[in-house]
């Protein structure tokens with residue numbers, strides 16, 4: 097039972113160079129793994145590997161793929177001590193966030209990892225990311241959905257892709273790292289989630305219409321009105337600083353009110369990767385609060401999107417979704 101299941105969903109780590117740039121190719125990742133001798137080292141856990149069909153550049157990942165990943169974990173849950181999900185970096189933080197909600201009562205490690213440079217290239221960061229993720233999955237100290245990259249282990253729903261080209265590509269800006277992998281892997285036990293003791297189960301997600309609107313100087317809210325009021329059930333506003341929007345929210349207030357009448361929920365997050373939203377601190381955010389928008393506190397946009405998918409998929413009403421968006425469910429926000 098100290099065996100780890102690797103699920104390859106795609107991503108740079110197992111890509112090959114084609115005429116159209118790097119692309120995932122069926123079976124290629126397994127060939128690359130065979131070239132990594134350390135994977136058979138006596139201190140490594142035993143592992144099996146399965147590949148998703150099709151394997152994807154993570155830009156193409158959908159809610160349906162999150163469900164497929166969840167099903168693989170559910171169907172193999174009793175046979176492995178932990179899981180390593182190999183994934184592209186572009187949307188890894190979204191998938192990690194989604195899985196943190198979907199895998200209810202998890203009491204095993206689920207570690208997402210990948211690389212910035214493919215394994216087939218000379219300076220690939222994929223080897224360490226993969227080897228260390230396997231060790232973390234075997235150690236089973238961290239029993240939650242987490243993301244390992246560039247020497248840092250972080251809570252999955254706190255992670256964000258921070259760099260398009262550095263090997264330390266992810267950050268956890270509002271929650272400390274769960275472990276640092278230097279000469280040894282140093283876990284921070286006080287920061288880890290404790291298993292609930294409940295029965296493990298998978299909550300699958302529906303393709304709920306969700307939107308993200310990044311606020312910018314000069315934004316003409318009227319242009320987005322029908323989208324906000326009629327088309328979407330959950331909308332994340334990426335606002336300035338601690339939740340501020342232009343025009344003291346004036347033009348937005350009737351739009352927000354009308355969106356609630358249509359059963360939508362508006363969550364206010366920040367464009368700043370670090371810090372928290374605090375509605376009402378400035379006049380420029382007080383209107384949002386009065387109109388009934390919900391503060392996303394220190395949620396990442398990735399976690400806010402995933403949480404909206406999750407709550408609506410659970411069948412909650414818009415009022416209930418509003419309530420739960422402000423409550424910490426799986427370590428995703430600081431209340």
Ligand code: ASP
Pocket residue numbers: 106107108109152153154155183184185186187210211212
């Ligand atoms: N486009 C790639 C992906 O997300 C980038 C990467 O894996 O680093 O699948």
